[in-house]
């Protein structure tokens with residue numbers, strides 16, 4: 094029977110093992126420490142004791158289906174775990190880099206989560222942060238765009254607003270799909286008191302507010318003629334909205350960073366597929382008949 098303190102793929106040992114959830118601080122920070130120790134102290138071929146440890150840690154060995162490893166001392170020397178096990182026990186540089194990034198992400202996000210609760214260091218700023226949250230929420234943006242589209246009396250205006258609506262819907266869809274696939278939990282210090290959420294919003298990667306902020310601000314800068322101070326304000330709004338997600342404890346830094354990246358890229362897709370009377374005449378003809 095396998096010992097509860099064993100690890101195959103560098104998972105945490107001992108009593109905390111059962112409660113560590115991927116994406117939770119415990120998994121990323123506490124678990125990561127053991128993983129680094131085991132990686133550093135047990136490099137491939139560096140130490141015969143380590144080699145024995147690796148062989149005895151192999152799941153194949155524990156299943157008893159690796160005959161040489163369980164034989165007597167005379168036959169034990171050539172015993173090596175199968176190739177796939179050796180790969181698990183010698184993670185790549187990329188693996189270590191990603192785990193380090195995750196640990197830094199969790200640490201920094203916790204430090205920046207200064208408005209996560211009323212009693213937090215910056216708890217008094219929380220209402221302002223929540224106002225910002227509403228300014229980047231999907232519902233006001235969708236309803237506002239629909240309203241302006243229906244009220245617009247110029248075809249050029251309607252075309253731009255129809256594309257903004259398309260962009261907002263594409264953004265909601267992409268974020269929902271990625272959140273559903275990645276299923277990263279929101280930070281432990283987050284209070285789930287958000288205005289109007291759907292089921293995938295219990296997950297945090299990527300930040301929907303950050304994608305919307307990047308997408309909408311890029312859209313506005315491209316399609317609205319604005320004076321420089323207003324353009325600066327739009328960029329500032331997007332940046333502060335992203336920062337506020339971490340300060341409120343809603344997200345980790347990487348959720349917001351990836352959200353900005355995704356929103357920026359989504360605008361490029363919208364620009365590429367720009368809906369106009371030339372490429373989707375049916376949309377505009379239908380509208381004309383209303």
Ligand SMILES: CC(C)=CCC/C(C)=C/CC/C(C)=C/COP(=O)(O)O
Nearest residue numbers: 231232289290291294299300301302
């Ligand atoms: C048409 C339709 C399905 C609208 C849904 C709009 C909606 C509920 C958007 C959710 C917005 C939201 C709370 C996103 C979560 O943002 P994070 O920054 O916390 O990821």
